[in-house]
Amino acid sequence: MNFLKRKTNSWLNGAMLAILVLPPTACTLPTNRLNNVVDFLPKADAKNDNNATYANVQALVNMGARVAGTPVMEKASSYLIDEYRKVGYLTEVQTFNYQKFVDLGSNLTVNGAIIEGKALNGTIPGKLNAALVVVPNVGRTDDFAKLNVKGAIAIVRRGEIRFSQKAENAAAAGAIGLVIVNNEPGDLNGATLVDSPKIPVLALSGERGNPLLNQAQNPSINVSLNINAQRQIVTGRNIIAHLPGVTQPKIILGGHYDSVPGSPGANDNASGTAVVLAVARNLHNTNLARQAWFVAFDGEEDGLHGSRTFVNTAAPEFLSGLKGMLNFDMVGVNNQLRIGGTSSLTAFTKTIDPNAKNFAANGGSDHAPFADKNVPVLFFYRGQEPNYHTPNDKTIDPKLLNATTQVALDIVKKLLK
DSSP states (O other): OOTTSOOOHHHHTSSOSOOOOOOTTOOOOOOSSOOSEEEEOOOOOOOOOTTHHHHHHHHHHHTOOOOTTSHHHHHHHHHHHHHHHHTTOEEEEEEEEEEEEEESOEEEEETTEEEEEEEOBTOOOEEEEEEEEEOSTTOOHHHHHTSOOTTSEEEEEOOSSOHHHHHHHHHHTTOSEEEEEOSSSSOOTTOBOSSOOSSOEEEEOHHHHHHHHHHTTSTTOEEEEEEOEEEEEEEEEEEEEEOTTOOSOSEEEEEEOOOOTTOOOIIIIIHHHHHHHHHHHHHTTSGGGGGEEEEEESSOTTTSHHHHHHHHHSOHHHHHTOSEEEEEOSOSSSSOOEEEEOHHHHHHHHHHOTTOEEOOOOSSSTTHHHHHTTOOEEEEEOOOOTTTTSTTOOOOOHHHHHHHHHHHHHHHHHHOO
8 A cells, every 4th residue: 555545445454453533634654564553543732841751761660571562561552652642643553463482481490499590582492300511611512522411401601602502512412401601690681592402491690500500510410401481472562653644754763662571671761762752742843743753663672573564564655755763772871872873864963962972883773674774774872781681770860861852853953954
């Protein structure tokens, strides 16, 4: 379907959650393959509280970990819908499905004591009981050649070679399972096996794994390895906000609102979500708002699923009409604002904020799918910090949110003038 056309009966007969009748000026999500879009009518304008941006972060954090496909994300999406409606924006929910690796509770039992771990993304499940053998160094082929791990569960340290290579080397040496111990404090959150392993693989934090490495020097120690994991179908929810009648924006501002399991995601990425909402609040009574869309992406932590769905379902004419996509991810901690992306936009931003530091933006956030479609992108980011992807990601600096919002407003005003 051409993105300028109205919804048709054939679209209405497609899979969708619900729909409210829109006024004649309402727009549709520009797409060739529209699926599962829910439209909402705006409420009356609401007053713009100076502390609203920080309050948005707090509200999202108070919901707990916002993991794609969970009831918490339905609550978070409803909250964002309501916030955009308060200032007069139409909102659309774009749903999408994808497969996700889910750890349902994996562990290692040693002498009756259960040690909680993390199943590496992509591992096969399994319940094993065998001797635990410490492999020296990091699990290269030569490391396994120095000892007999046939029929045993091998344990190695993280580092130097890929997780998949460690697993492949362990299996080739005859091990029936593998435990990888983090080489720094904390869990191995989000660890992924690039290639499907032939044996179950568990990750342990340094705190839990290091004593075990010492204890397992005794060859008589037997352990039980339990990898309880599977792939599930997850439904994600992108929240898209715009003024009535805006079918072809010139700019998209976005950021993901999901977080990793166990983390309330204040900085990653309630901060970016709240900044996009703050820009929308500041622009809503201006002509600039009629040239912009605001998007809260879901499924970013699982592999940019929300932003990939957005660009893959958008008509080519829609994408080619964009002057830029501005992505905000982790902008509530660390004083230094970093910018990356298309060289023309980063250079343009430096004229507005000379203090912003250029960095090589990788493909790890929601600007990447847009860049792959040749849309100019600009990535706002303040770098990692100790609470990244942990349960302690609960706080941000309101001043940094306001500073990021101001830079974004200045860019939008000059880019769309």
